[in-house]
Amino acid sequence: MSEVVEPSADPIPSRPYHHGNLREAMVESALALLEANGPGELSLRRAARDIGVSQTAPLYHFGNKLGLLVAVATEGFRRFHSFRKARIAEAHTTEGRLRAAMMAYVEFGLAHPALFRLMTGPEVRSKVRDEALEAAVRDALGLLRDCIAEYLGGRGLGEDDMHRAALSAWATSHGIVTILLDRQDSPLVESRRPPQEIAEEIIGVLIGGLGAMRAA
Amino acid sequence: MSEVVEPSADPIPSRPYHHGNLREAMVESALALLEANGPGELSLRRAARDIGVSQTAPLYHFGNKLGLLVAVATEGFRRFHSFRKARIAEAHTTEGRLRAAMMAYVEFGLAHPALFRLMTGPEVRSKVRDEALEAAVRDALGLLRDCIAEYLGGRGLGEDDMHRAALSAWATSHGIVTILLDRQDSPLVESRRPPQEIAEEIIGVLIGGLGAMRAA
DNA sequence: ACCTGAACACCGTTCAAGT
C-alpha cells in the first residue's frame, strides 16, 4: 500500500532484502531475550521476529537452533573471561586472586542466570563440539588454573594435584551458583543473607581444603 | 468396529474410558521417557500416548506440564532418599558415612542424568512451591546434614558452622555431578579416568577443608 | 550468497462435549 517510497539511498532502510550482518544481530537478539525473560523464551522464530527478519532466515547462518545456542554460549564465555580477568587483576595476594577467580564465576552466574545456564548446561556443550566455543571455555577456565597454580606454586605439588585442585575449585563455585540460582536453598540456606556472603564462606572451606593439600 | 466385545469382567480391558490410576501411570511413563531418551523428549502428549490415553487426559490430574514435572521430581527425590540412606548404612565410620552421603548424590546423578537434572534444575523448583516436593527434598538433604553433624559433632561448633559445612558439602557434590554430566570437563578432566574416582578426590579436598574448620 | 513463504510435524493449553 504505502510502501512505494523506496529510493536508492534510503537513510533508514526499513527492511532491505539482505540484512547485512544477520549473524551478529541474531546473537544480540538472543542475548537480549535471555536477559529479559528466562530461557525457554528464546526461540529462533522469536529472535528473528525481534530483528524484523523472516522466521527461516537464521537457519542459513546457524543451520539449526543448536547453532545459534553455540554462538550465544561462545559469546557468553568471552564476556565471562573479560569479567573474570578484570576481577582477578583487582586482587593483590595469591589467595585474593584465587578467591576473585571463584567469586567472578559466582557473580557472573547470579547476574546473568539464563545465559549462565545456557553456557554451562546440558543443552549445548554435551550435544556438540565447536572449536570456537571450546577455545572460549579454555580461556575462561585457564584463568582459574593460573590462580590455583600460583596459589599452590613452589610447594612441590605435581600436575595431578594441580588438576585435582583446579577441578575442586571449579566444582565448588559451580555448585554454589547453581544451588543459589535454582533456589534449591530452601532447607539449607538462610535466604535473608546475601548470596555473595554465603558463597564467600563456602569458598573459604574449599581454600581450607587446598591448604591441607599444600601441607601434605 | 470390532470393539463390541465388552463383557463386564474384561481380563485385559484394551481401553476402558476411565484409566483408573492415570496419575501414577503418567509419572511412570514420564520417568521411562527420561531414562530412555534425554529430557526434551518428555512431553505431556508423548507420555499420554505411550499409555494409550488421550492427549489432554493428563491435564485433569496435573493441571499443566509443570504439575507433571513436580510429581516426577518428587518421586525422584524419594528414590534418591532411599538410595542415599542405604549407601550411608553401609559405611562404618563417621567420615565414611559423610563420604557415602556425598558419593550417593554423585552416583545417583550419573545413573539418572535426565531425572537428576529435572530434580535439581531450574525448570521445576525455581518455578513452583509444592509441599510434597519440598518435604522429599528436605528428607534427602537431611541425611547429609546428619552425616555432617555426626562428623563435626562434639567439637563445639555452632549451628552456623554446621550450616556452612552442610552447604559446602552439598555444593561440592552438586558441582561435581553437573560438571561430569555436562561434559564441561573437556579442559580439566582427564576423561579416561572413571568419574567416581575424580569425585572421590574432590570430596577428599572438601573433607580436608572441613577438617580445618574442625580444628579452628 | 542471502533471504522469503508455504508447508509439515510437533508442542502446551482451552474449551465444549462425552461417559
Place this chain on the structure above:
DNA sequence: ACCTGAACACCGTTCAAGT
C-alpha cells in the same frame, strides 16, 4: 469425577522460490 476431540497459538525444520 474422569476422559475425549477439535481447535488455537506456538515451535523447529524442509524445501522451493525469490533477489
